[in-house]
Amino acid sequence: MEKVRVCLIGCGRAGMIHARGYAGSIREAELIALCDPFEDNLRAAASELSVKYTYTDYREVMANPEIDAVVVVTPTQFHREVVNAAAKAKKHVFCEKPMASTAEECDEMIAACRANGVKLQLGFMRRFDRNFRRGKELLDSGAVGQVTLIKSNTYGPSHPKEWMYDVRRNYGPIGEVNSHDFDTLRWYAGSEVRMIHAVGHNFRSPEVADRYPDYYDTCSVLLEFENGVVGSITGAQYVTYGYDSRAEILGTDGIIKVGAQETNSVQAVTRDGKITADSVDSWRTLFRDAYVEEDRAFIRSIINDTEPEVTGHDGKMALVLVQEGLRSILEKRPIMINNDREGDDDESDTAS
Ligand SMILES: NC(=O)c1ccc[n+]([C@@H]2O[C@H](COP(=O)([O-])OP(=O)(O)OC[C@H]3O[C@@H](n4cnc5c(N)ncnc54)[C@H](O)[C@@H]3O)[C@@H](O)[C@H]2O)c1
Structure with a gap:
């Protein structure tokens, strides 16, 4: 894999921190897509970062074979469904904290990523x-x-x-x-x-x-x-x-x-x-630099096929x-x- 092609899902406060890190500092990755159901947020993010694809529905992200990994920064209540869908589509997952709403949901997400052989890293920067x-x-x-x-x-x-x-x-x-x-x-x-x-x-x-x-x-x-x-x-x-x-x-x-x-x-x-x-x-x-370092570590764990930290x-x-x-x-x-x-x-x- 030459560069890991990334899609940001959730272009709000924390999402844009990750997006800027990917766009500016992480050579081994390329931010190629953005997803947010709120068109104003999506438009604002797309005008700042030039990407190939924009989506308002995360399910369309999963259908794009060019996307290797997703960075899930939606409100916490949506983490579970987005992460499970990404795992099923064989896309590596970075998920912001808190991981989900209950421990049972976390179990489900961990099992989905494991069953599909994709990395799962959590956002404790x-x-x-x-x-x-x-x-x-x-x-x-x-x-x-x-x-x-x-x-x-x-x-x-x-x-x-x-x-x-x-x-x-x-x-x-x-x-x-x-x-x-x-x-x-x-x-x-x-x-x-x-x-x-x-x-x-x-x-x-x-x-x-x-x-x-x-x-x-x-x-x-x-x-x-x-x-x-x-x-x-x-x-x-x-x-x-x-x-x-x-x-x-x-x-x-x-x-x-x-x-x-x-x-x-x-x-x-x-x-x-x-x-x-x-x-x-x-x-x-x-924690400005810590966000970049955690995103870099996620990409390296994909490239080197190692367990996320x-x-x-x-x-x-x-x-x-x-x-x-x-x-x-x-x-x-x-x-x-x-x-x-x-x-x-x-x-x-x-x-x-
Ligand atoms: N690691 C940290 O220090 C840190 C800091 C802030 C927030 N967070 C976490 O990041 C997550 C997002 O928080 P935030 O403060 O950026 O929230 P936010 O409200 O600023 O942004 C959330 C974005 O997700 C979009 N969104 C909503 N539903 C969506 C869906 N179904 N699919 C795709 N996008 C969707 C919203 O339109 C919005 O643009 C939360 O889980 C939060 O706890 C972590």
């Missing part, structure tokens, strides 16, 4: 971020001894969209904001979660409290891993000051700190005694934690996770 990756390298090198405790936080600036208030249908911040933290902790801990206990509260949107009594914008999650590692995740939405994502790995012989709220190391110290630095405003800025199993396990985390918040109790249940049944897909 922090695994390709320079800093998060360096943290993992240091950890694996034994620099801080044995891992004991891992913390990760994600606080996002945006005002919640109306649909996000209905957490029983959409999980709320634990899914929107913290699914990345769940993946990071599984990756760093090298183990699956045995127990999860989450609490949450709505501080910033009191006006919706009557209509959406379960809505929370701030949460704290305690995790116990099967190998004994203790995990702690905090999340918040609509924090207004910027996008804030950091992690900390405490080992028996030291600590690794990943990420900072400043975009760079430049600070201004002024005569009023204040220190200022430019802060990160968005995930688009903070972030698998369907990783996508499913993050979703299980989102589901059980919300259940813990709503039922106000810790939840034990059963990792032995029937499912995607892939021994090679461990959280290493």
Whole structure:
């Protein structure tokens, strides 16, 4: 295969980040098609990126034999049907997180890709971020001894969209904001979660409290891993000051700190005694290079016929934690996770 010919399905916020990466930086791939049922979005994307084909129905994408791989960046509720159709059409799949709406849907998607012999990579781009990756390298090198405790936080600036208030249908911040933290902790801990206990509260949107009594914008999650590692995740939405994502790995012989709220190391110290630095405003800025690296890794796994670095199993396990985390918040109790249940049944897909 000379170049992997790619179609983007879903030309919205995150979709266009992938599309620009493919169009500009990934030599081994060619973005040849775009698909979006909303003509305005499709037109805007097509006017920015010159592609051979445009589609308003993803089923037409599947009928085009020139397309080798699809990048699925539709709203989450459509991931399952699009991924299953792509697998059936023998197209390799990159799928954004959260993988689907339920763990059962994830199983179906993993099985469809496996049965049709196509790659399935999930969109946890922090695994390709320079800093998060360096943290993992240091950890694996034994620099801080044995891992004991891992913390990760994600606080996002945006005002919640109306649909996000209905957490029983959409999980709320634990899914929107913290699914990345769940993946990071599984990756760093090298183990699956045995127990999860989450609490949450709505501080910033009191006006919706009557209509959406379960809505929370701030949460704290305690995790116990099967190998004994203790995990702690905090999340918040609509924090207004910027996008804030950091992690900390405490080992028996030291600590690794990943990420900072400043975009760079430049600070201004002024005569009023204040220190200022430019802060990160968005995930688009903070993880710009990580998106390109994850897309490049996907293409290389196709060309070299290797297992993607972030698998369907990783996508499913993050979703299980989102589901059980919300259940813990709503039922106000810790939840034990059963990792032995029937499912995607892939021994090679461990959280290493
Ligand atoms: N990895 C990350 O950090 C990250 C960041 C943002 C969003 N996401 C994920 O990416 C996905 C998309 O989120 P977004 O913020 O870009 O949403 P968005 O609403 O900005 O874009 C979604 C696009 O999909 C299109 N669409 C809707 N139904 C479709 C269908 N059936 N077929 C093809 N296209 C369809 C919409 O018209 C829209 O253009 C979600 O799963 C989201 O959770 C991941």
